[in-house]
Amino acid sequence: MTPPDEPILPGSTLGVLGGGQLGRMFVHAAQAMGYRTAVLDADPESPAGLVSQHHICTGYDDPQGLAELARLSAAVTTEFENVPAAALAALAAQCPVSPAAAAVAVAQDRVQEKAHFARCGVACAPYAVVETAAQLATVPAALLPGILKTARLGYDGKGQVRVPTAGALAAAWDALGRQPCVLEKMLPLALECSVIVARGADGTIVHLPVQRNLHRGGILAVTEVFAGNLPRALAERALAAAMAIADGLQYVGVLCTEFFVLQDGSLLVNEIAPRPHNSGHYSQDACDLSQFELQLRTLARLPLTPPRQHSPAVMLNLLGDLWFAPGGGEQPPPWAAVLALPGTRLHLYGKREARRGRKMGHLNVSGATPEAARATALQAAALLG
Ligand code: ADP
Ligand code: MG
Known part of the structure; x- marks a missing residue:
């Protein structure tokens, strides 16, 4: 359905497909401005469903659930890129939806995503598409050692297998269920960074500062954002690439682009996420x-003004592992001691059960200077263990 030209004003209901933590934080932002929200997620205890005025407990592919979401909502967005693009397309026939199903479909599939990067003139890691057993034999030797990644449905390092030699490729493909994959060359990373842009329906585009990210075990662990966290020329190249990628998709919404920086200084795009991103959480407390x-x-088609970061920031991800003390026994981390550190803000997602590797929350740390923010983050990390 064609979106309205007029802004959707506070008091209206906005819908979210997906009930995870990103949806929860969207709901919080919408409610803070006086909107009502409707969340569709099959889990009765989903983090966003728990805090939304309306929670439709159905699967993403349930036509009745989607119709109910469209009936309640003045417009609908998504918080989870693995929502079937078909569900977004079905919704779009009934109410305004952004980002569009076609853009989400590109971000959902590593093969389409890489083709889009090429169209935008942005380099990515050398790769080969592996869709059939026969293609395994034709993979160029120069791609090894590499990482085999499922084309669809991977996240937080899941759906990936490291492949040291050509001889290990067939077993890796078996381990991933013989589904369409890409084999990427394993790159010597100097660092990783990401950029969040927001693009409006009228083509206005704004961005957050370039974020420097540290991953552990394929999962984001720490994001640092302050002047000097990256060489300026590199940050400018990343910004230009992220905007070209969003413009090329005619994207409407928030889009995160993740980058690799190699030891020789070259910048390669890794992947995009058609939604807010874990590496952008610092913006809750360090940006206007x-x-x-x-x-x-x-x-809601409200004005997009350029966001300004007002404090140097460090974000620490809080995984379920923190709940498992080294001596055994499940206990919450020492929140009171962490919050006694000036400049710390705790965000927890309301998940009842802590599991290793599960994202339970994050800690935003800000300071008057980068050194102060870093020092506090180190103290917090020491307390968290
Ligand atoms: P996910 O969808 O799980 O975030 P990514 O493709 O971003 O998957 O991979 C997760 C992490 O694994 C990356 O942030 C990076 O640290 C590492 N990684 C992924 N691909 C490569 C590569 N080709 N070379 C080196 N490290 C990689
Ligand atoms: Mg990633």
Whole structure:
């Protein structure tokens, strides 16, 4: 359905497909501005469903659930890129939806995603598509050692197998269920960074500062954002690439682009996420507009003004592992001691059960200077263990 030209004003209901933590933080941002929300997620205890005025407990492919979401909502967005693009397309026939199903479909599939990067003139890691057993034999030797990644449905390092030699390729493909994959060359990374842009329906585009990210075990662990966290020329190249990628998709919404920086200084795009991103959480406490408010503004067609970061920031991800003390026994981390550190803000997602590797929350740390923010983050990390 064609989106309205007029802004959708506070008091209206906005819908979210997916009930995870990103949806929860969108709901918080929308409610803070006086909107009502409707979340569709099959889990009765989903983090976003728990805090939304309306929670439709059905699967993403349930026509009745989707119709109910469309009936309640003035416009709908998504918080989870693995929502079937078909569900977004079905919704779009009934109410305004952003980002569009076609853009989400590109981000859902590593093969389409890489083709889009090429169309935008942005380099990515050398790769080969592996869709059949026969293609395994034709993979160029120069791609090894590499990482075999499922084309669809991977996240947080899941759906990936490291492949040291050509001889290990067939077993890796078996381990991933013989589904369409890409084999990427394993690159010597100097660092990783990401950029969040918000693009409105009128083509206005704004961005958050370039974020420097540290991953552990394929999962984001720490994001640092302050002047000097990256060489300026590199940050400018990343920004230009992220904007070209969003423009090329005619994207409406918040889009995160992840990059690799190699030891020789070259910048390669890794992947995109058609939604707010874990590496943008610092914006909740260190910027005058958070990534969730940017998502709200794009969805409600409110003005997009350039966000300004007012404090140097470090974000620590809080995985379920922190709940398991070394001596055994499940206990919450020492929140009171962490919050006694000035400049710390705790965000927890309301998940009842802590599991290893599960994202339970994050800690935003800000400071007057980068050194102060880093020092506090180190103290917090020491307390968390
Ligand atoms: P996910 O969808 O799980 O985030 P990514 O493709 O971003 O998957 O991979 C997760 C992490 O694994 C990356 O952030 C990076 O640290 C590492 N990684 C992925 N691909 C490569 C590569 N080709 N070379 C080196 N490291 C990689
Ligand atoms: Mg990633």
